Amino acid sequence: MNPTSTSLTRRRFLRASGLSLALPMLPSLAGSARAAAETEAAAEAxxxxxxxxxxxxxxxxxxxxxxxxxxxxxxxxxxxxxxxxxxxxxxxxxxxxxxxxxxxxxxxxxxxxxxxxxxxxxxxxxxxxxxxxxxxxxxxxxxxxxxxxxxxxxxxxxxxxxxxxxxxxxxxxxxxxxxxxxxxxxxxxxxxxxxxxxxFGEGSHGERAANFARRQTKQESVIDFLRDEAEFLNRSLGSDDRRKVDEYLTGIREIETRIEKTERFGMPVDPxxxxxxxxxxxxxxxxxxxxxxxxxxxxxxxxxxxxxxxxxxxxxxxxxxxxxxxxxxxxxxxxxxxxxxxxxxxxxxxxxxxxxxxxxxxxxxxxxxxxxxxxxxxxxxxxxxxxxxxxxxxxxxxxxxxxxxxxxxxxxxxxxxxxxxxxxxxxxxxxxxxxxxxxxxxxxxxxxxx
CATH class of the missing domain: 3.40.720 (Alkaline Phosphatase, subunit A)
Known part of the structure; x- marks a missing residue:
């Protein structure tokens, strides 16, 4: 059997009717038994x-x-x-x-x-x-x-x-x-x-994953810069100002947590x-x-x-x-x-x-x-x-x-x-x-x- 025939992505099977998101993630299609198990668990949720x-x-x-x-x-x-x-x-x-x-x-x-x-x-x-x-x-x-x-x-x-x-x-x-x-x-x-x-991301079907990845990379770069700047500034501030910067850093960490959660779940589905x-x-x-x-x-x-x-x-x-x-x-x-x-x-x-x-x-x-x-x-x-x-x-x-x-x-x-x-x-x-x-x-x- 041609090896490419069993490593097809789900996108090949998408339908405009809305059934696209319900297609089971079969191991032969996804290349991953774990993905199949996660999809089955999601279906039963x-x-x-x-x-x-x-x-x-x-x-x-x-x-x-x-x-x-x-x-x-x-x-x-x-x-x-x-x-x-x-x-x-x-x-x-x-x-x-x-x-x-x-x-x-x-x-x-x-x-x-x-x-x-x-x-x-x-x-x-x-x-x-x-x-x-x-x-x-x-x-x-x-x-x-x-x-x-x-x-x-x-x-x-x-x-x-x-x-x-x-x-x-x-x-x-x-x-x-x-x-x-x-x-x-x-x-x-x-x-x-x-x-x-x-x-699901910006753009048309087929473009959303790339757009999402670019936006994610940009967000991470901005977050890294803001965190480094705030931590540098914090060293020379008084207690009241340090408290304000700490609150600011807490907000940055919350955004980082959301980004990490997004990375954990991978790219969004592209219906x-x-x-x-x-x-x-x-x-x-x-x-x-x-x-x-x-x-x-x-x-x-x-x-x-x-x-x-x-x-x-x-x-x-x-x-x-x-x-x-x-x-x-x-x-x-x-x-x-x-x-x-x-x-x-x-x-x-x-x-x-x-x-x-x-x-x-x-x-x-x-x-x-x-x-x-x-x-x-x-x-x-x-x-x-x-x-x-x-x-x-x-x-x-x-x-x-x-x-x-x-x-x-x-x-x-x-x-x-x-x-x-x-x-x-x-x-x-x-x-x-x-x-x-x-x-x-x-x-x-x-x-x-x-």
Whole structure:
């Protein structure tokens, strides 16, 4: 046999369909049994993904009819029917920390801030923000060292970490799902091109590895120069100035650590996928580009934790793709007006169609162990409000999908006792991601997900 025929690179087998990143790293192709073992382990790894939609839904057309396995999809969720066996509707979840209590108006900010933290945000528009670490970041902080990126935060909306938004609450609460700790939001990226280049490098397919290597070499040269200069300067400084230089050197060492981590994982995967041009005019296209990039990142094991915010809670976006010129937030205060409720149902349908696109994309990523990305992902889709007019934080519209390779049997409408903390679901997923926790937020027990 020609020796070159068994030392082919994976790139020869890439396909534009997105299956490129899911091709198993066979020893005969990679020339390395270790690479094959790492790829197999990556295929079996569990991923965690959250997708947020704003302003609640029109439950009349969203909630499925029937319970258990004997349920039928409603009008707004009809596009999800092909994925019946891979998903479940969950009824009865609540975020009690999002209610008014003594804080007055601001339900949109509280809905958003508590969605992944199960904690009550401190009402402020200043720098003294305080809420809680989010479920995704709790997981990322424990398992993030196993992948190139600990987590990936995405948005199809603006990016804000300060200023006043909803009724005296900081914009940080309303524009960020992920929180590294009680005071530190993890800002998402909304430009699909910048996300893609961060993940896979600059340039076209076939050019990215060389571009990445050049950038890495340049970074290392700059870091070496800055460290040497700072250490030389440090010898002749007073104690206060030395402290400042030490802080500067600590920052340099953190950058070095990131570079070393990049070197440990080698060159990024080079998917046969065109680099996005930027943020498209079409909202639908923007959402789907971000979903593509998220699926690529998860399938390639670049990260195992990701969040996607389709819009911030309180968003007043209009939907020209479905001929709705009214703002979503304005419509959500429907006061039981049938025309407004009908438009909300159409918006709900639009968002569910995007979820169907994501599920189809994840299902198309086939791993060598005959499972798919969806089978190996724990995905939650939902909103921190039920009805935008009532601003209620119980009976939340929540869908869980995936986990088929992890022993989870879906294809059901799971009705819980009223006011079950959503923190229970977070706690279950945290533990399924390999992070042992007895409680999270206002949880009362782990969620019955089987």
């Amino acid at each position: 569990t991923r965690l993904c959250y997708v947020y939609v704003p302003n609640g839904v029109n439950m009349k057309h969203w909630r499925p009819e029937g319970e258990g396995a004997d349920f039928t999809f409603n009008r707004s969720t009809k596009s999800l029917e092909p994925f019946r066996d891979s998903m479940r509707f969950i009824t009865g979840l609540e975020h009690r920390e999002a209610y008014i209590h003594n804080d007055g108006a601001g339900d949109h900010a509280r809905a958003h801030a508590s969605f992944l933290t199960a904690a009550r945000p401190h009402k402020t528009s200043g720098a003294d923000i305080h809420v809680g670490v989010s479920a995704d970041q709790l997981v990322a902080q424990q398992i993030g060292s196993q992948t190139r990126l600990p987590s990936l935060e995405l948005s199809c909306d603006g990016v804000r970490t300060s200023g006043e938004c909803d009724s005296g609450y900081s914009c940080a609460y309303q524009y960020n799902l992920a929180w590294a700790d009680e005071q530190t939001p993890v800002a998402p990226e909304s430009n699909p091109r910048l996300v893609f280049e961060r993940l 046969d996928y065109a680099t996005p041009a930027g943020i498209p005019d079409s909202y639908r296209e923007h959402i789907r580009l971000m979903m593509d990039v998220m699926a690529l990142a998860l399938a390639s094991n670049t990260t195992r934790v990701s969040t996607l915010m389709l819009a911030h809670d309180g968003s007043n976006r209009s939907f020209k793709e479905i001929e709705i010129g009214d703002g979503h937030h304005d419509l959500s205060h429907h006061k039981k007006d049938e025309e407004r409720l009908e438009k909300i149902a159409k918006i709900d349908t639009f968002y569910c169609e995007q979820l169907a696109y994501l599920l189809a994309t994840m299902k198309s990523h086939q791993f060598g162990n005959q499972t798919t990305l969806l089978d190996n992902t724990l995905l939650v889709y939902g909103s921190g409000l039920c009805d935008g007019d009532r601003h209620n934080h119980d009976d939340l519209p929540i869908i869980f999908a995936g986990g088929g390779a992890k022993g989870i049997k879906n294809g059901t409408h799971q009705r819980l006792a009223a006011s079950t903390p959503m923190a229970n679901l977070h706690l279950e997923l945290i533990n399924r991601m390999g992070v042992a926790k007895d409680e999270f937020g206002d949880s009362t027990s782990q969620f019955p997900l089987a």
